[in-house]
Amino acid sequence: MHPKQQRESFRSNQYTGTTSGMCDNFLQANMIILPKEYAFEFLLFCQRNRQSCPIVDVLEEGVTTPKIADADVRTDLPKYRIYRNGQLDKEVTDINEVWQEDFVTFLIGCSFTFEKALLENGIRLLHQEQDRVVPMYKTNIPCEKAGRFEGNIVVSMRALKTEEIDKAVKITEKFETSHGTPVHIGNPEEIGIIDIDNPDYGESISFDEEERTPVFWACGVTPQNVGLNVKPPIMIAHVPGHMLITDQLEEQ
Amino acid sequence: MHPKQQRESFRSNQYTGTTSGMCDNFLQANMIILPKEYAFEFLLFCQRNRQSCPIVDVLEEGVTTPKIADADVRTDLPKYRIYRNGQLDKEVTDINEVWQEDFVTFLIGCSFTFEKALLENGIRLLHQEQDRVVPMYKTNIPCEKAGRFEGNIVVSMRALKTEEIDKAVKITEKFETSHGTPVHIGNPEEIGIIDIDNPDYGESISFDEEERTPVFWACGVTPQNVGLNVKPPIMIAHVPGHMLITDQLEEQ
Known part of the structure; x- marks a missing residue:
C-alpha cells in the first residue's frame, strides 16, 4: 500500500x-x-x-x-x-x-525505516515474524540535558545471529536520521536492562539466546520517556x- | 595569543x-x-x-x-x-x-574559522592584507522560513585568483559548521549584489577584477539580518x- x-x-x-x-x-x-x-x-x-x-x-x-x-x-x-x-x-x-x-x-x-534494508540483506526480524511490536527498553545511558528535559535513552532491540551483526552495523550506520548504528551489542545489563523479556514499550519476542545476540538501537521513544520527567x-x-x-x- | x-x-x-x-x-x-x-x-x-x-x-x-x-x-x-x-x-x-x-x-x-586553511594552501586573503573587516552583503537568496523568522542570506566575500577557486571550494567544503562550500562564485548581480564596493556589513576591499573573482560564502550575519525583520x-x-x-x- x-x-x-x-x-x-x-x-x-x-x-x-x-x-x-x-x-x-x-x-x-x-x-x-x-x-x-x-x-x-x-x-x-x-x-x-x-x-x-x-x-x-x-x-x-x-x-x-x-x-x-x-x-x-x-x-x-x-x-x-x-x-x-x-x-x-x-x-x-x-x-x-x-x-x-x-x-x-x-x-x-x-x-523501522532501516528494517527493509536489513531484510533485503538476509537478516530475519523476529518481531515481524512473531507479529509483535518491536521490544523497547529504558536504559541507564544518559541523554545530554537541555533546559528541563533530561533522562535516559530508550532503545529498540533486534536479536541477530552473531554472523549478521557486522553486516547490520554497516547497513544501519548509513541511516543517520533513523538512529544509525547500534548503541549497544550484547549484555543487556550493561545498559541497565534487567529483564529482556519485560520490555518497557512494545512486546517481548522469543529467541534462542545461544544462537542470537540482542542488538540495541537508539529509539525515538526517548523523548516520550524524557518528556514525562x-x-x-x-x-x-x-x-x-x-x-x-x-x-x-x-x-x- | x-x-x-x-x-x-x-x-x-x-x-x-x-x-x-x-x-x-x-x-x-x-x-x-x-x-x-x-x-x-x-x-x-x-x-x-x-x-x-x-x-x-x-x-x-x-x-x-x-x-x-x-x-x-x-x-x-x-x-x-x-x-x-x-x-x-x-x-x-x-x-x-x-x-x-x-x-x-x-x-x-x-x-573566519577556515581562513587559516586557505592561507596555508597559498591563497591570499586581501581583507587581512588590507587590514579591513571582511566585506559582507545582503543577497536575494531566500532562507527557509521558520515562524516569524524569514529573509535572505548574507554572504561574506573573498576575491580569489581563478586558479585558486577549485582549491578553495575543496578546502572549505570540509568546514561544515563554518558555512562549508561557497554559495556563489562570480557575477555578484546574480545574487542581488549591485555594488561590490559598498558592502552592507564590514568594509570594501580593493582588487583587480581582471585577475580575481569574487567568491561568496554564507555568513553568520544572516540571522542578524533576518532577526531585524x-x-x-x-x-x-x-x-x-x-x-x-x-x-x-x-x-x-
Missing part, C-alpha cells in the same frame, strides 16, 4: 496496530506534540541528542500537516497516547478533541511502534 | 577590532541573543538554514558561559550591537547593563567581523 492509502486506513480506524514492515522504502517517524512553551527546550534537547532524537520535521505552532507527509497529524497515525502532568491519561485513535492551537509537533526518525500539563505522542508513515523516501 | 588571553584583551577594551586572523586553529563564532519568547522559532530557523546558520552552541535562558569557551558572552567579544524593535540602537563594548535573565544566546559558525523589542549581536573566539579547535 502507498503511504497515503495506509494512513487512510489508520484515519478510518480500519487498522490500529504497529507500522513495522509497512510501506517499504518510506521513512517512518516518531511523533511528539508539546505546547509551545516547551518547544525551544525540546528542540534543543533533540539537537543535543541526535542519535536518539533525529529531527526529520517540525510543525510550527498550530500546524497539522507535515512538510514530509500529506497527512493530518491529529488522525493519521494508528494510535496515540495522551499524557497529562507526566502520567498516561489514555490511548486514543485520534486527537481532534484535545488539539490546542499552541501545539508544536516534532517528527523524529524511526528504526518534565510533567507538561499535556503531551501527546504515538503509541510506541505505531508511527507516522511519511511520503519521504528513505535515505541511503 | 591563546583564545583566553585574546578574549581578555576584548574584555578590557584593549582591542575592539575584527577577529579575522586571530587565534589560528580555534573556532570563531557569530553570536545572537534573543529573549526566550523568540528562541524556539529562531532555533528552528537555524536548523532549517544550516549552511548560513550552523549552530555550534546554544546557551540556555540566562546562561552567560558557553560550553565551547571559558568566556562571558556579555564582555568577551570585541564589540556588540544592540537592536531595539528592528533598529540599531547602539554599538557597545559590553552588554552587562542590558542583560536580561530571559536571554538565550546562540553561537553560529563563522567563515522580526523586530524583537531587544536583540543583541556581535558587530559583524568581531566574533567570539572559542576554545574549540577547528574541525577537519
Whole structure:
C-alpha cells in the first residue's frame, strides 16, 4: 500500500496496530506534540541528542500537516497516547478533541525505516515474524540535558545471529536520521536492562539466546520517556511502534 | 595569543577590532541573543538554514558561559550591537547593563574559522592584507522560513585568483559548521549584489577584477539580518567581523 492509502486506513480506524514492515522504502517517524512553551527546550534537547532524537520535521505552532507527509497529524497515525502532568491519561485513535492551537509537533526518525534494508540483506526480524511490536527498553545511558528535559535513552532491540551483526552495523550506520548504528551489542545489563523479556514499550519476542545476540538501537521513544520527567500539563505522542508513515523516501 | 588571553584583551577594551586572523586553529563564532519568547522559532530557523546558520552552541535562558569557551558572552567579544524593535540602537563594548535573565544566546559558525586553511594552501586573503573587516552583503537568496523568522542570506566575500577557486571550494567544503562550500562564485548581480564596493556589513576591499573573482560564502550575519525583520523589542549581536573566539579547535 502507498503511504497515503495506509494512513487512510489508520484515519478510518480500519487498522490500529504497529507500522513495522509497512510501506517499504518510506521513512517512518516518531511523533511528539508539546505546547509551545516547551518547544525551544525540546528542540534543543533533540539537537543535543541526535542519535536518539533525529529531527526529520517540525510543525510550527498550530500546524497539522507535515512538510514530509500529506497527512493530518491529529488522525493519521494508528494510535496515540495522551499524557497529562507526566502520567498516561489514555490511548486514543485520534486527537481532534484535545488539539490546542499552541501545539508544536516534532517528527523524529524511526528504526523501522532501516528494517527493509536489513531484510533485503538476509537478516530475519523476529518481531515481524512473531507479529509483535518491536521490544523497547529504558536504559541507564544518559541523554545530554537541555533546559528541563533530561533522562535516559530508550532503545529498540533486534536479536541477530552473531554472523549478521557486522553486516547490520554497516547497513544501519548509513541511516543517520533513523538512529544509525547500534548503541549497544550484547549484555543487556550493561545498559541497565534487567529483564529482556519485560520490555518497557512494545512486546517481548522469543529467541534462542545461544544462537542470537540482542542488538540495541537508539529509539525515538526517548523523548516520550524524557518528556514525562518534565510533567507538561499535556503531551501527546504515538503509541510506541505505531508511527507516522511519511511520503519521504528513505535515505541511503 | 591563546583564545583566553585574546578574549581578555576584548574584555578590557584593549582591542575592539575584527577577529579575522586571530587565534589560528580555534573556532570563531557569530553570536545572537534573543529573549526566550523568540528562541524556539529562531532555533528552528537555524536548523532549517544550516549552511548560513550552523549552530555550534546554544546557551540556555540566562546562561552567560558557553560550553565551547571559558568566556562571558556579555564582555568577551570585541564589540556588540544592540537592536531595539528592528533598529540599531547602539554599538557597545559590553552588554552587562542590558542583560536580561530571559536571554538565550546562540553561537553560529563563522567563515573566519577556515581562513587559516586557505592561507596555508597559498591563497591570499586581501581583507587581512588590507587590514579591513571582511566585506559582507545582503543577497536575494531566500532562507527557509521558520515562524516569524524569514529573509535572505548574507554572504561574506573573498576575491580569489581563478586558479585558486577549485582549491578553495575543496578546502572549505570540509568546514561544515563554518558555512562549508561557497554559495556563489562570480557575477555578484546574480545574487542581488549591485555594488561590490559598498558592502552592507564590514568594509570594501580593493582588487583587480581582471585577475580575481569574487567568491561568496554564507555568513553568520544572516540571522542578524533576518532577526531585524522580526523586530524583537531587544536583540543583541556581535558587530559583524568581531566574533567570539572559542576554545574549540577547528574541525577537519
